[in-house]
Amino acid sequence: MSKIKLKRAARIILVGAPGVGKGTQAERLMNRFPQLSAVSSGDLLRDNVHNKTPLGLEAEGAMKAGNLVPDDMILRLILDALKAKRWVSTTSSIDDPTPATPSSSPSASFILDGFPRTSVQACKLDSIIPVNLVVSLITPVEIILGRIAGRWVHAPSGRVYNTTFNPPKVAGKDDLTGESLTKRADDDEETWRQRLKKFDETSEPLLEHYEKKGLLWTVKGNSSNEISPQLYTEFEDRFCNPEF
Ligand SMILES: *[C@@H]1O[C@H](CO)[C@@H](O)[C@H](O)[C@H]1NC(C)=O
Ligand SMILES: *[C@@H]1O[C@H](CO)[C@@H](O)[C@H](O)[C@H]1NC(C)=O
Numbered sequence: 001m002s003k004i005k006l007k008r009a010a011r012i013i014l015v016g017a018p019g020v021g022k023g024t025q026a027e028r029l030m031n032r033f034p035q036l037s038a039v040s041s042g043d044l045l046r047d048n049v050h051n052k053t054p055l056g057l058e059a060e061g062a063m064k065a066g067n068l069v070p071d072d073m074i075l076r077l078i079l080d081a082l083k084a085k086r087w088v089s090t091t092s093s094i095d096d097p098t099p100a101t102p103s104s105s106p107s108a109s110f111i112l113d114g115f116p117r118t119s120v121q122a123c124k125l126d127s128i129i130p131v132n133l134v135v136s137l138i139t140p141v142e143i144i145l146g147r148i149a150g151r152w153v154h155a156p157s158g159r160v161y162n163t164t165f166n167p168p169k170v171a172g173k174d175d176l177t178g179e180s181l182t183k184r185a186d187d188d189e190e191t192w193r194q195r196l197k198k199f200d201e202t203s204e205p206l207l208e209h210y211e212k213k214g215l216l217w218t219v220k221g222n223s224s225n226e227i228s229p230q231l232y233t234e235f236e237d238r239f240c241n242p243e244f
Pocket of ligand 2 (some may be wrong): 140142143222
């Protein structure tokens with residue numbers, strides 16, 4: 001696949017229900033547009049805890065006390081990571097009421113993963129570093145449920161079967177070992193419906209927030225392969241085309 005150069009910095013967020021293939025789209029975008037990289041709040045948190053940075057120790061303290069890591073701490077982690085790359089001014093601070101002016105260099109492009117999840121977090125992020133595109137990925141519920149229902153794994157090896165496209169030779173058995181296939185814990189319909197409900201509740205105001213700012217773009221598809229080409233086209237129009 002051809003690699004495509006960006007003409008301006010992309011600072012994007014992907015929003016999608018569990019099972020919609022957000023990770024797949026993020027990976028494909030980064031492959032096609034190599035200047036784009038992932039900034040993951042979860043990874044930053046893990047790295048900082050692991051490296052025992054002051055923020056990491058603070059966050060670990062919160063988690064050990066059974067609390068969520070406060071939004072401001074996550075924002076600081078993100079801001080510090082962007083400063084370290086010099087994608088925002090090194091004097092930016094989350095206590096500064098004026099947002100940092102991010103680098104417009106195409107290499108300062110990223111997909112922000114894991115944050116924000118709520119409109120409150122989005123407001124806070126706006127005052128730190130403005131994103132310039134929010135993509136809402138939509139796949140019909142019945143399609144995602146069908147995928148979940150058809151997916152079986154051989155837990156010891158990690159081999160995944162798909163009852164429609166890649167069924168095991170003997171139903172319910174691993175091809176190589178003959179051992180029984182099982183469902184992954186997160187492939188349980190009830191669990192997934194609960195996660196979806198939670199996602200819907202928080203993502204609705206989040207998407208509204210970005211809609212109002214004119215940053216929201218929605219893409220629909222029944223599979224990742226249906227979504228990707230639409231996403232590429234939109235992305236190229238916005239970030240690779242000198243006239244946009
Ligand atoms: C099986 O794989 C196909 C093609 O990758 C995909 O469209 C479908 O959703 C998958 N189904 C299941 C049950 O995983
Ligand atoms: C996607 O799935 C829905 C049913 O859930 C179907 O009506 C529609 O035709 C499908 N779209 C495509 C492009 O296959």
